[in-house]
Amino acid sequence: MLEIFHYEYGISAIDSGYIRPRHAAIHFVVDAGRVAIVDTGTNDSLPRVEAALEAMGLAADNVDYVILTHVHLDHAGGAGSLMRAFPGAKLVVHPRGARHMADPSKLVAGAAAVYGSSEVRRMYGEVLPIPAERIIEAPHETVIRLGNRELLCLDTPGHARHHICIVDRSANAIFSGDTFGLSYRELDTDGRQFVFPTTTPVQFDPVALHASIDLLMSFHPRVMYLTHFSELRDLELHAAELHRQIDAHVAIARREARPGSDRHARIRANLAHLLVNEVERFGCRLGPAEVLKLWESDIELNAQGLDIWLDTSAK
Missing domain, CATH: 1.10.10 (Arc Repressor Mutant, subunit A)
Structure with a gap:
């Protein structure tokens, strides 16, 4: 049975099914019956997304947005499949990532340079293109309206130059993708959480990453929702770490x-x-x-x- 992690303020998460349990999360924001999905996992994640929506009493036509924190394939490999399944949705992505969602060939080639072509095919299958007219480019401080709330997109380079983080002021929360590091639940100890940075290829920039973390903390968030893996608390401590x-x-x-x-x-x-x-x-x-x-x-x-x-x- 699919496990759904229900948080406050209409935010939920599921395991995308990528690599191992609780390695990569897909988040849902629900407001007034409207849905935004943050990051998509891979093509294999679509049945999990559809099952989660059904369990929450929602359907494909409730989905207004699919939002990508960035276009690395563990976050965006399933975007094309989700957009086909949710024909009323718009894709929200950093301007640098938009062209790769419309034509993912270079994105796939870049992943193949890291993992090898056969491994990319095994892990991600066919990465489907998304029609350009369904893509919303989100430069710094773009506001997305979902139901009765606003989602603020911030340009947050350091992990990748095509990275955005999404501030949900209604929840005092931020969807941080990979900018605020990795925190796997297997390491939780006595109610505390461990966090470690990610410096993956090919656009690691330590100066920019420090600045992006400071930008996120300037909003004084209550909680971060990491793609790897989901809810992170005690943010002042983790930012310093x-x-x-x-x-x-x-x-x-x-x-x-x-x-x-x-x-x-x-x-x-x-x-x-x-x-x-x-x-x-x-x-x-x-x-x-x-x-x-x-x-x-x-x-x-x-x-x-x-x-x-x-x-x-x-x-």
């Missing part, structure tokens, strides 16, 4: 910046060591092997992102 850990990622990259075929491996090993130390410092009772298994793909992607950042920042 993210700033410190971003600097630690950059320090590792700079320390291992000397060229060589083993540079990526050196960065990856240092990141794994950093993660294990941070989890132990946090007080989580999972052992290092369990932690590294949960974060295996994220550590690899963070290392790739730092590797690329070293090359591009030197130019």
